[in-house]
Amino acid sequence: MNMTLSDRLPLRRAVPDTRDLGCQRRHYPAALPAASVIIVFHNEGLSSLLRTVQSVLDRSPPHLLHEVLLVDDFSHFADLGEPLESAVAPLRRVRLLRSGRREGLIRAKSLGALAAGGEVLLFLDAHCEVNTGWLPPLLSAVARDRRTVAVPLLDSIDSRSFQYRPLHGATVGPQGSPLLPRGIFDWALRYKERVLTPAEAWMCGGAVQTVPCSRVGHVYRDRTPYDFGDLPARAGGPIISAAANISSFWVGFTPQNFLRVAHVWMDQHREHFLTEEPLACRSFDWYLATVVPELTAIYPPPPVNAFWGQVVHEATGLCVVTGSPVEPLVQTLVFRLSLAGRLISGETCAGFMPSLDSVVASICPSEAAVMTWAYDEVS
Structure with a gap:
């Protein structure tokens, strides 16, 4: 500011x-x-x-x-x-x-x-x-x-x-x-x-x-103006920016915070978002059906995940990221590969753009890019 x-x-x-x-x-x-x-x-x-x-x-x-x-x-x-x-x-x-x-x-x-x-x-x-x-x-x-x-x-x-x-x-x-x-x-x-x-x-x-x-x-600030000190080291991993730009500011989660919410509260829905014992409360299905019944109509559930994690370039050992190249705090390292072959990060899919001879991130799905991927567990 x-x-x-x-x-x-x-x-x-x-x-x-x-x-x-x-x-x-x-x-x-x-x-x-x-x-x-x-x-x-x-x-x-x-x-x-x-x-x-x-x-x-x-x-x-x-x-x-x-x-x-x-x-x-x-x-x-x-x-x-x-x-x-x-x-x-x-x-x-x-x-x-x-x-x-x-x-x-x-x-x-x-x-x-x-x-x-x-x-x-x-x-x-x-x-x-x-x-x-x-x-x-x-x-x-x-x-x-x-x-x-x-x-x-x-x-x-x-x-x-x-x-x-x-x-x-x-x-x-x-x-x-x-x-x-x-x-x-x-x-x-x-x-x-x-x-x-x-x-x-x-x-x-x-x-x-x-x-x-x-x-x-x-x-509303347009970026996070501070670092997280030794929190990533104490948390056992990097800070993950797990959301898009909302109302002109970026929302960040540590892996532990994000996983705790998913595992404890989101029932079978947690695999779309990827601890302690669950509390004696209603289910996340009840929350979706009763509190936000319009949510799944506007935003259908994402496809089922086949795999999720980091994507590493084999030759260099570097991780693939999405987000800003100049703002590391708003980069996302975690991808998920759906059963339909979509390689997804947040609301975007990775696809090969023939005209650019390059892999790009775009809104899912995009007719301009080839977006079907496969993962060979053996190789």
Whole structure:
């Protein structure tokens, strides 16, 4: 993001009230549970981090804000040391925790959750600005049913100009949602001392609700601006970028995180995505049929895998990758070969392009490329 501009902007700045007029007229109970707002960061720009904190302090009713908990996931930027400590020291309700090694987003969130004292855990990315009246609608949804995971609507903050851009077409009342935006959600649901993912929440008796009367501005970055330290070595393998470009940012998974979700929750569907014991919850088939019945109609299940793993060039020993040649964090190393002979990585298939005399990656299937492959297990 444009940190030169961010550093020039005030930490307290006005943003447009993007709520529907019906939301602005709504009243919420005074007796709502108080929240711990947990903000995990690693090598975040100081001004964008402090602007996030200041917006939470300024736009949250004091009796509903138990604390703001900053969790530093082993940052090494100089201004995130003593300058950050000096900046947050005079702020009431703000605490700073530091991890002793790089933990990654999920473990760092868990550290914050264990240290939090509020009745509700609310997680924010470190580059947000919450909007007017953002907190009561979320807490009201949780208070009505403690099994609810409440999610605000996300407005966009341009990463270059920092212009606040509203999301249009929103309604007023809460709506069921099968998924969560990355990084920003309200977690009150716990199961056996674990914090659950969105699918887990539905499958274990909870619900995920989007709350349109709660608006949060979020800076969408066009790339991941940091590395993962020694996490790949400790995890036993490289970081895998296992998703496409979504809303202008790349989503990355470690192999262990991705495989845990697949093995524990996705039943027979896990082979399309490629631990611990499964929890006593509904099946992933139930989730697909009940929560997102339209999903398989819009996105039919992928073909059955025959093999999956890395593709290695025999002569050089180099791995074949898809993605950006200049951004190693957004390259995918894992391919799957379907029974139909498609060599697939994410949403793309590898095919031979006769006109280029080269192997290319294109959307499956492509009439311009020969896309049928075979694997000889003997040779």
